[in-house]
Amino acid sequence: MLMVVRSCAAGDTVLLKEVPARMQTMLKQRSGLRAAQPGRRVVKVRAVAAPLKTSTSAPSSSKALVTPEVAKDLYYDMVLGREFEEMCAQMYYRGKMFGFVHLYSGQEAVSSGVIRLLRPDDHVVSTYRDHVHALSKGVSAREVMAELFGKKTGCCRGQGGSMHMFSSKHNVLGGYAFIGEGIPVGLGAAFQSKYRRDVLGDESADSVTCSFFGDGTCNVGQFYESLNMAALYKLPHIFVVENNLWAIGMSHLRATSRTSGDEHPYIYKKGPAFGMPGVLVDGMDVLKVRQVAQEAVERARRGEGPTLIEAETYRFRGHSLADPDELRSKDEKAKYLARDPIPQLKKYMLEHGLATEADIKALEDKVAEVVEDCVKFADESPKPERGQLLENVFADPRGFGIAEDGRYRYQQAGFSSGTAVVSPPIGFLWH
């Protein structure tokens, strides 16, 4: 059931690890299946990743997959994501941020693995678990933290909050609370890229869009509508499923049906059903994610259309800071904690001579500095004024309409002090 894509090409067969007994029990309990038979099973994998020349268990003398610069960038990005999210937890319990906050801890390899190889003009769309996607794309920690604190210096002026991170500068198109509703928006950005090339004649237009969402989203209708349209129109759009096995308290095994003949509900298999490649990748290994993403991005830029990537990953914390997280077994959590992407990359860098202990410490110190600074910035930032209330309801404020005196409502004195009433305030005396 849990696969690690080591080295494979399309059509290769891959051996599964033996399914441990504990997992069998969980399968039986959660999904009503008969316990999977112990022993090895063979499954065909359709992957597009080019065959790896080396595996991660090779001796350090073998060639590294990435340059030192890239490795350090990935490491920094993952540590930033982790420390930022952990700080969010602290700040939440100290009453600095409110509402629904969904932390990404544990899933950093997917965000860093995919987003760090995107260009500034590429777009990213996410769900409510979007802080780290925004950070990976380049939105400053200051702006994200200030947004979480509800301050006017936040990336969305305090109007979006945790679940709605947007950045026009870094092409982060949100941040959506309803899972699935962001994917078509991502398609729209990809459509725009293709339109610029095919209709407006800009031959350099080859930007791509990556939409990130979870296993739960893969049962939402808009996911299927989007798969269909992306393949149909050959849009430069990459679907990145961060399968962390849980949608709040709903296990992926209980929520999603299995393709006939399969023992496990695979999401990546839905790609070929719509006419695009589907790839399953170890989402706890940033280098593997990056490899798979690289190929998908290059395909998209060449105009060959979309890809569906299923990254097997895990969130170390509950669904949100309000989730007691009682349903997931300790064993499961321990197993994934052991696969924490950050120590994995650190080990890889040291083994392959991509960084020294000192380099790594320097990166970690930098992150600590950035995180401390962003909290200070957010804390000291001013709150939004009342006058901000109506400013962004319409791009064109004529949308508020024409008032009795014939002027547009937005032209009236006091409008921007946040009054949206059509009728006069209580107590006002007419002639």
Added chain:
Amino acid sequence: MLASRNVRAAAGPRVAAAPGQRVILSARAGRRALTAAKAQKKEIMMWEALREAIDEEMERDPTVCVMGEDVGHYGGSYKCTYGLYKKYGDMRVLDTPICENGFMGMGVGAAMTGLRPIVEGMNMGFLLLAFNQISNNCGMLHYTSGGQFKVPMVIRGPGGVGRQLGAEHSQRLESYFQSIPGVQLVACSTVRNSKALLKAAIRSDNPIIFFEHVLLYNVKGEAGDADEVACLERAEVVREGTDVSIFTYSRMRYVVMQAVNDLVKKGYNPEVIDLISLKPFDMETIAKSVKKTRKAIIVEECMKTGGIGASLSAVINESLFNELDHEVIRLSSQDVPTAYAYELEAATIVQSSQVVEAVERVCGGRVPVAV
């Protein structure tokens, strides 16, 4: 009190939408102007006028594109995009699969990243499937992004009660959409205003939900030229009067004007205002009219409960209470799914006889005009 037979053009000191944009005349222009115009212009049907609007705007601005079911090769279920795919290609007039929520969202994403999509609902009712995207993304994204992204989309399509189309094809979605913050709702009613308003909607940076009516596509009239762009926030004075203000929109305008024929014979002088902008309301025109006549009747095709009339009635009561001599009358559709049978369908919506009755009730008796 005899009704005045001379109807003046309702042009007046209107606030233009922007410098350089022309003001549109009301449907009842002066006779001289009409004859002169007729000499130059031919009469076309509303679907042609809408098509002209889309064609002209697509030619003017290469980022304008159309998305929807059967808008391309089929030419649109009401022909509003007839032949445009041949001129602009399959990508600019995009035939979508049947997935309203999906392609509405795709339109939002395209709008956020620099295009100006016109998304068509084959029937407005189908847009119920796109409610998620229209409410959360179309309406709210400019706000939740702190003003970073605008959504310059037009969502258009035919709604309203047709001829025995059954409950689901006879819906009036303006009442469902009106609470969505961040969108404007516009309802066209004549050939002239449909073209001018659609052009304005396409050029607007706000998301506009543009309501057409299934039974008005073959209405004939003159359309303005390529420069005639209406003001999206202005109501239209259809007929000036003194006795009562009748507020209406879309097809009910014709029902009201039919009633007006009878009312005039009976000696009444009603003022008829076509709201055009269902959200926001044009308070200047509305207030001016109510202050003049001191009586208001709303004639709409929405359901009684939660309709546009409900909002308008509340607004009139709140801001013009002391200007009224009579409570605001609302003539709306019954809170009933539109039946298939002709008689039941007719009983669901407002008929002109009801409008006549309402005016008589509100205004009291009159001396009928000598025949």
